[in-house]
Amino acid sequence: MAEALKDRSMLLQKEMIARHFERLARAPETGEPVVYTFVPGNLTELIRSFDALPVLPEINALQSGMRKLSGDYIAEAERAGHSEDVCTYVKCDIGMMRSGNLGPGGLKLPKPDLLLLSYTGCYTFMKWFELLREEYDCPTVMFHVPYQGDGVLEPEHRSYMLRQLREQVIPALEKATGRKYDEDKLRHNLALSAQAEDDLVAVLQAGKNRPSPIDGYFGTVYYVGPIFSAFRGTEEGVEYYRTLRAEVEERAALGLGPITPDGPLEGERYRLVVEGPPNWTSFRDFWKMFSDEKAVVVASTYTKVGGTYDFGFRHDPDDPLGTLADYCSGCYTNLNLPSRIDMISRYIEEYQADGFLINSVKSCNSFSAGQLMILREVEKRTGIPGAFIESDLVDPRYFSAANIKNRLESYFQMIDARRLGKTA
């Protein structure tokens, strides 16, 4: 994708990611410790404070999907006996590992020194790291984040997480890296996070403009990449978001629409809110189905899976472990259904959306269960019609272009008909 978008921020991102993977490839020689972890509820600032490098298997899987490699990796995992219906991120990752463990840039990924499992709303994560533990025979530590079943974080939940951080996670990191916990370093990283988060929120909220200068789903997937993965709490991350914000604010000031792989989008016709992850194997085709119809996603929930900053949360250097607990518990996948409904409804109102769409992922029950209830409730609350499509994360077999296009076109025409009906 990067070649089509030539903004400075994109080039920056490309460079920083390339550097990161080169460092990872060299890790066996340089001795830099490597920690595998997940996107929702990741403890990047803490990992970085031990001078360790994070690896995020989900990101590798989605990159493999975009590079059209996931089909082969999934087939490899299935040959090893994994069933067709299992989460395709897991199978893609297992397949990648069994095929030589070459990361997105084609460079070999190092083995983990520690598997840091942050559990935030997805049970499959646990099984995934159990499988990796079998392969790598390395230590695993679990950071259990209590599910926000009642929609709030209770004080005892918070102290439960703090205790885990102090008694399990930090000692495990100390052991794996051979370095002592350095709270000042962590504070420093958290302050950098907060800076980047401010700029990210400004970018996300640019979707409130008419026309929106960003696509809050397809385009924003790139925007959240650094902050969701290895670059939160880093100088590079801060620079990236500062640059990005300037670009987006300039587009907004000029009244320009978002940039798509086929060039700038002019003449915004539909403003949508999207719930659910995108499909990665047909990402461009999928995006094109929207941009061809001049449909712009003004906000999405997927771009909050690595943290919900737009309602005020910022990492706080004055409360280093407490803020990590707050952050983890507030990740989108850890929110209960009413909270997700509130969030979508709020987006529809604040971003003046004409519609909202659910992309239900077939191999992800964690994300997809309850989406119909969300759809109904949001429709009831906002009076805006919802649409429902089905695809998958990285299994190319589960993307039916004709079916999805048919539904999307129908949905856009339905919005048109309703507009005409209202004005008639």
Next chain:
Amino acid sequence: MSCVVGIDLGSTTTKAVILDENCEVLGRGITNSRSNYDLAAAVARTEGFINARFGLVEQQLQATETAAMVSRLRRAFVMEQILQQLRRLEQLMLEETERSAPDHLKSAFRASIEEICRRIAVEEEQRFKQPPMLRSDFFRDAAGSAFMRIAEQLADPAGVSFDRLVGVYDKCIIRVENEPLDLDFRDHIGDALRRVGNPPGLADAVEYAVARDLEPSYTVGTGYGRARLPFPKEQIRSEILCHGLGAHAMFPGTRTVLDIGGQDTKAIQVDEQGIVTNFQMNDRCAAGCGRYLGYIADEMNLGLHELGPLAEQSKRCVKINSTCTVFAGAELRERLGLGEKREDILAGLHRAIVIRAMSLLARSGGVSDEFTFTGGVAKNPAAVHAIRDLVGENYGERTLNISPDSIYTGALGAALFASRIAA
């Protein structure tokens, strides 16, 4: 006369509906979609206009015998179309024989093909003289079954074998289907009129109908082949909107629409103006779609139109768990092996499809009163029976609307959109 056209290019059949300036239906046409969507659209449209001109003929005749007379004329017209297609088929088969048959068999081959085609033509003439019988509307089906039957009688295992004849037929029928033939009203109405004895009143009415100008001001297309239609984007509408609007036009009280099509099933909610407010579509596979029934018919060696009536004879519906098209075949064979009756298994299969549709209906917002069932499967009495039962079980009493023209619902909706553009 100003008119508009709606074309629904479905995966199995292509339908056309023509409306006059008051949005009254002038004509309807249908053909099988085959592999050539452009031609399918043209044929359905032609059929629609033929139908419209017959409508004009009817309008001109006020006498009591009108219906019978026009119906006879229609049958004569269809026969002329079939005979023309048969002549073309014969010509192509003879050319193919010349090209590909072994030299020593060429003359025997020619003789067999000429004899088969002669007999089919005789059968068609006989058929015309008898009271009308139900059969498929498509030349492919009519010619195909007669060809197979007669070829079997004439085939000589040592020479022009049945298999060889079928091979030539298969090759040529596709070509007949995929080349434009002159099948329009004006091309055959003269011959049809002569065949029914040229009654003066009818001849005048035909003359009037031939002379009327029927130029469509707008055409709107829908269905899977919609992208093939040479129209600007604003003249293309999704099937979901078309089925919603079409069902609303047929039954203005409609609030929920179920369309079981060849490739997909759609549950649609509409408001009091026929505007779609919500919809759900099946995904992943053709389970629970019209194609599932087609597959079952093939498995059971039955015609698609025979399935419903046979299932309706069931006394004890067998529970079929699988709506996966392939697994359902396996389940069907197992049940047959266990000695279950065909009609009971078929009743179970119809119920299985409808259970899938009920899940889509639920996801789209349930079944409101009135509920309209559209699409080709609405012609199937066993499917309707299962829907009636399951809607009742799940939602209580609901008005269930089914039009005899349900298969044209999407095309009607498209034509209504065309009339809005024209207005």
